[in-house]
C-alpha cells in the first residue's frame with residue numbers, strides 16, 4: 144500500500160468545531176462533542192490561524208444543528224480574509240436550504256477567501272430541520288436526490304456568468320456582455336436527468352446567478368461516500384469523497400474500495416477522529432465516553448504518524464477531528480505534522496493557492512462558453 | 523433590562539448627533555465604473571478598503587443591498603450598470619474579521635427566506651461579529667424573482683407586509699427564547715397563512731441582545747410596519763423639508779404603535795459630491811453625472827417606459843416622437859417600469875423636456891432618484907447644512923451611497939467628518955463595541971412583553 148513509487152504526498156484537513164464560534168464559551172445542554180472545557184481557543188481567528196501555521200491544508204466547519212453552533216459558512220467566511228494558505232470548507236445542507244441562496248453564498252465564500260473555498264454538501268435527515276422551515280420531511284433515498292439536485296443547481300449557477308462576462312466597455316457603455324450570462328433553467332421534473340423520479344418536492348430555478356463566476360470557476364464539492372450511488376449523487380458530480388470506516392485498521396481498505404468504485408474521478412479523503420496522549424494524560428483516559436461511530440485513533444503522536452503516513456499514500460488526504468481542538472492541535476503541530484513532512488508523506492502548503500490546486504484539479508471550462516443562445520429570451 | 527421608552531411622552535427630542543452609514547449597493551447606475559479610479563465590484567479588497575475607511579471615519583454601519591434576480595432590460599439582463607454582488611451575510615462575516623467597531627447590515631428579503639433559517643444566520647453574524655449585526659428588512663415580492671426559489675412567487679403584493687410582520691415576529695421570538703444560561707426556554711411556533719414553522723432556537727444572545735432591525739420601504743404599510751418593528755428606518759427622504767415631514771409622520775406612527783417618539787431612528791439614502799470650494803464641487807458634479815448617466819444609459823432609461831428599442835435616437839437630441847408600446851406590466855421590461863400608464867407618461871415627459879429645452883440625456887439625468895439625495899458643495903457648506911438637520915432632528919444620520927468603489931468615502935472621511943466634529947454634531951469615538959450601543963438604541967424588551975398596537 145505505502146510502497147507505490149508514484150504517490151503524491153497527501154494533504155491534511157482539520158475539523159474546526161468546538162462549542163461553536165462565537166457562541167463559543169457556550170456550555171451545557173449535554174451536547175455531545177462540545178468539549179466541556181470549551182475549545183481552548185479565545186477566538187475562531189486564533190484557532191484557524193493555529194491550524195494554518197501548523198501546516199494543515201484545509202479547515203472544515205461542521206453545521207449539524209447543535210446548541211451554540213454558529214452557521215458554518217459564516218465561520219468559513221470569517222476565516223477567509225485572515226488566512227493565506229488554508230482552504231475553508233463549510234458543510235452546507237442541501238435538503239432544507241434554498242439552492243439559489245446556497246450557490247450564491249458559496250460563490251461569495253470563494254471571493255472572500257481568494258479562491259480557497261469548498262463545499263461539503265450534506266443532506267440532513269431531520270424532522271426537526273424540516274419543521275424549522277415548514278417543509279415536509281425528506282428521508283431515505285430522496286436525501287441523495289436532494290443533494291444531487293442542489294449540487295447541480297449550484298454548478299449551473301456558478302457557470303451562469305462566463306469568466307469574461309464583465310467587460311467594462313466604455314465605448315459601447317456596456318458593463319457586462321449579456322451574451323455571456325445564461326439562464327440555468329433548472330427543473331427537477333423536466334430537465335434534471337439523473338433522478339427522473341425525483342422524490343423530494345419538485346422545484347425549478349431560473350438564474351442567472353447574482354454574483355459572477357467564482358474565482359475557482361467551480362468550487363470543489365465534497366460529499367460523504369454514503370450519499371453516492373445509483374439514483375443518488377453521481378460520482379462525476381463531485382470533486383472529493385469523504386470516506387469513513389468503523390476502525391482505523393479498516394480505513395485504508397475502505398479508501399481503496401471507494402477509489403476502485405469511483406475510478407479516480409474524485410479525490411478521496413479519509414476521515415479519522417484523533418485523541419492524543421497530551422499534557423500528562425493518556426489518550427485512553429481522555430477518550431472516555433465518546434464514540435462518534437467513525438474510526439478513532441487514540442494514542443501517542445508517534446503511533447498516529449505511523450498510521451497516517453501509509454494512509455496519506457492511499458488517500459489523497461485525511462481529515463482529522465481532534466477530540467479537543469486546542470489540546471490535540473498542539474500535539475499535531477509539534478509532533479505529527481513535522482514528522483509526516485520529514486517522511487515526505489505530506490505536501491507543503493502553498494500560499495495563495497486555490498483549493499482546486501490542492502486537489503490537483505484544473506480550473507474547469509465553463510459549460511456555457513460559446514453557447515450561441517445566451518441569456519435571453521431575446522424575442 | 524431597560525424600561526419601555528415612555529409611551530406617554532409625545533415629545534420627540536433631537537439627539538444633536540449624526541451617524542453615517544455606507545450603502546454599498548452593487549447593482550445600480552449610481553456607481554461609476556468608467557473612471558480610471560473605478561475598482562472591482564466583487565474583489566474582497568474593494569469591500570475591505572471601503573469598510574475600513576468607513577470605520578476610520580467612525581461610521582456606524584456598513585450596509586449591503588440585495589437583489590435576488592438580475593435586473594432585466596427588454597427581456598435580457600441589463601448590461602449598462604454595475605451588477606453582480608456577493609451574498610450579504612457571507613461578505614459581512616468576512617468583513618467582521620477585518621473590522622472592529624462598524625455595524626454590519628445585511629439587506630435580506632422576507633419573501634424569499636425562511637424565518638428560522640434567516641434568524642439563525644443573522645444570530646450567527648451577530649455572534650461572530652461581537653454584536654455588530656443588523657438586518658435591513660425588505661419585502662420585494664414578485665413571481666419574477668420567485669422563479670429563483672423553491673417556493674416561487676407565492677405571495678400577493680398586498681400581503682407583503684402582513685407576511686413580513688409574521689416573519690419578523692417569529693425571528694424576534696427565536697432571538698428572545700434564550701432565557702436560561704443553558705439554552706432556549708421554549709420552542710417557537712409560527713402557524714402562518716403560507717407555512718408553519720416549529721423550531722428549537724440554537725444560539726445564545728449576542729453582546730447586543732439581538733441584531734438591530736432596519737427597514738427600507740416607503741408605502742404607508744411599510745412605515746407602519748417599521749413603526750411597530752424596526753429600530754431604524756432606511757428612508758428615501760433626504761431633502762430637508764421632506765425629511766422634517768417624514769420625521770413627523772414617523773413620530774405619529776411610532777406613538778400610535780405604542781412606542782416612544784424617539785423609538786425609531788431615521789437614516790435617509792444620500793449621495794455626497796464634495797470639494798474644497800463650491801465651484802469645484804459643481805464641476806465635480808457635472809463629471810460624476812456624465813459618468814453615471816452616459817448616452818446609452820439615458821436611452822435605456824426611456825426604453826423601459828417605451829417598451830421598445832430606441833437606439834436610433836440621439837441621446838443629445840429631443841425625446842422620441844414615437845409612442846410607447848402599451849402592454850401589461852412586466853418586470854422583464856425594466857426595473858423602472860412599474861405599470862405606469864406608458865402613453866400618458868410619454869406625453870407628459872415630452873412636454874416637460876420641450877418646455878425646459880432638455881435633451882434625452884439631460885432629461886434622464888434630472889429624473890433619477892439620487893438627484894434629490896445629493897449633497898453638493900464645499901466641505902464646510904455641506905457640514906453647515908447637515909448641522910441644521912441635526913439641530914431640528916430631521917434625521918438621525920445619513921446612509922451614504924458612494925459613487926466610486928473603493929475610494930468613494932475618502933473625501934467624506936478626510937474632510938467632511940472633521941468639519942462635523944468641529945461643529946459638535948458627529949461622534950469623535952465609537953461609544954461602545956456593539957452596533958446597538960453605537961446607535962444609542964435601547965436593549966430590546968422581549969417580544970412577548972412588547973406592547974402591541
Ligand SMILES: Cc1cc2nc3c(=O)[nH]c(=O)nc-3n(C[C@H](O)[C@H](O)[C@H](O)COP(=O)(O)O)c2cc1C
Nearest residue numbers: 587588629660661662738739740741744757758791
Ligand atoms: C432606501 C431604500 C433602499 C432599498 N434597498 C433595497 C435593496 O437593497 N433590496 C431590495 O430588495 N429592496 C430594497 N428596497 C425596497 C424594499 O424592497 C421595499 O420593501 C419595497 O419597496 C416594498 O416596500 P414599499 O412598498 O413599502 O416601498 C429599498 C427601499 C428603500 C426606500
